[in-house]
Amino acid sequence: MTFNRPGPLEEASRMWRTDRAPPSDPGEGPLALLRLMVALAWRNKIRLIACTTAGFLLAFLYANSLPKVYNATATLLLEPRQFASADRDISGQQNLDLNSAESELQIIRSERLLSAVFDSLVLQGDAELGPRPPKEFTGLAVQVQDTMSTLVDNGLTTLGKTSRRAEDALDPTGDPLENARRTAFANFVKRLSARRVGQSYVVEIEFWSYNQNLPARVANAMASGYILQSIASKEQMARAGTDTLQGRLDALAIQVNAAREAMRNGTLPLLATPDADARIIGAALPPLDPSGPRKTLIAALGGLLGFLIGMSTIAVNVAFDRRVRDTKELSQETGIPCLATVPDTGKTAGIGWHFDSPALQRYASVIRDLKTSVDVACASQRRERNIVIAFIGATAATGVSTLSLSMAQLLSRSGHHVTFFYSGLPSLVEETSSSSTSLADVAISGLKADQLSFGNLDGIATLPIHSTDPHIDIFADFRHPSVLRILESARLKGDVIFDLPALDTSLDALALAFHADAVLIVAKSGRTTIDEVKDVHSQLRRAGAPVIGTVVNRVRS
Structure with missing residues (x-):
């Protein structure tokens, strides 16, 4: 007798079932772990409450020690335009793609434009941007950090080693005014940001400061400076040509002067700038309320951190403390x-x-x-x-x-x-x-x-x-x-x-x-x-x- 399908016979000849999965242990798995965590938290609720409260209070005190931060944002819409001459009627809008938008964004972030705005607003003498800002512009944690850094630097100097402070890394033999300017400019660049809104051609220029009026001035000056650069380049091309009308040159010069004056005053151009490669769709206004620090969020994060630290100490205690409790x-x-x-x-x-x-x-x-x-x-x-x-x-x-x-x-x-x-x-x-x-x-x-x-x-x-x-x-x-x-x-x-x-x-x-x-x-x-x-x-x-x-x-x- 021949069996063409030996598979079922092999299964039937077994004395035990092969299709039954081993019973799962109810004491294992995610639910058991969750129950264990809840039981440990309830058993050590006093410690958890103390850690959470301590973290919340410390974070709240830290948030209140931080200085108030204000920021302002100016918004530009990129609209590059080609230069129009007498023998060419191409005053329409230039084709703009994503790569061109990224290029314009890099122009806004360029050191040339940043330096022009920095110098026009005379920010070199701003105490907030200096190497050592006043104490009212630094929080308690920053002051403690500076004190500890000073102590470490004194110890390194005693040992004949090099200090690690950023401002001390400047050339000690150079001009003190130049070193101060470089430090102020570096702090200025750190506080300014320019970014695109999604994949659109809208660019936001944002600046933050501890001074309530400075962010709006800087953001508007950056927008006016970008417009000034775009119009100035067209004016130079027009003056270099031989077929440009004088009226056209005068119009470009008026726009250049208006943009330069606006950049110097930290405002927007008072006159229309149709030849600019961007259109200002949102002016930066002095903020009414500080944007930071977010005291509620910091306090909540501090409480969460305290809770996590409390749970960590409980876990370590359970792992290493084998005393009978339950x-x-x-x-x-x-x-x-x-x-x-x-x-x-x-x-x-x-x-x-x-x-x-x-x-x-x-x-x-x-x-x-x-x-x-x-x-x-x-x-x-x-x-x-x-x-x-x-x-x-x-x-x-x-x-x-x-x-x-x-x-x-x-x-x-x-x-x-x-x-x-x-x-x-x-x-x-x-x-x-x-x-x-x-x-x-x-x-x-x-x-x-x-x-x-x-x-x-x-x-x-x-x-x-x-x-x-x-x-x-x-x-x-x-x-x-x-x-x-x-x-x-x-x-x-x-x-x-x-x-x-x-x-x-x-x-x-x-x-x-x-x-x-x-x-x-x-x-x-x-x-x-x-x-x-x-x-x-x-x-x-x-x-x-x-x-x-x-x-x-x-x-x-």
């Missing part, structure tokens, strides 16, 4: 469920018969929910026997002793017999109970349960884990059979709570956690790192301890 983040990073978040009560927490504040009531509710979570996790053991619950932390001062004592108090108030083995509450427990022996003494001497004297803390049997003799703690083996017998004896009476020492102080916690039915890792919010929780979890797994979850403790020390 239960969801802790569960995602470690893969261990977080069973409870203990709130801050403002004082030493505990489970009493009466609650004098809502904070203590919330604290008791969290401990009760934690007990319920432990009962659910140890449901099979709870049916057969009492359970052993151990609390452990990566470092000291994580609140392990307080939480374990609160759990013992809750179980005791619920009618359970509780045996509490502690390591971190000597001052609190020994004030109300006394025990001459410890679990370390049992590991060394092999004492039996009836030979031990347990302390009594409001009905809770207490016994310290470590001895008062440091030598006994060194040689104690908490996996000794006698320790196991003591634990089994306590289990027969009721539940057992372990307040284990921190792993950074003693590894005895690993030996004792092996005997527990449920181990809870306590992480101090804002102090314990996620890596420390992972390290504790890995050590407990290697020791064979049953870790059922973590607890985030927000109670202040």
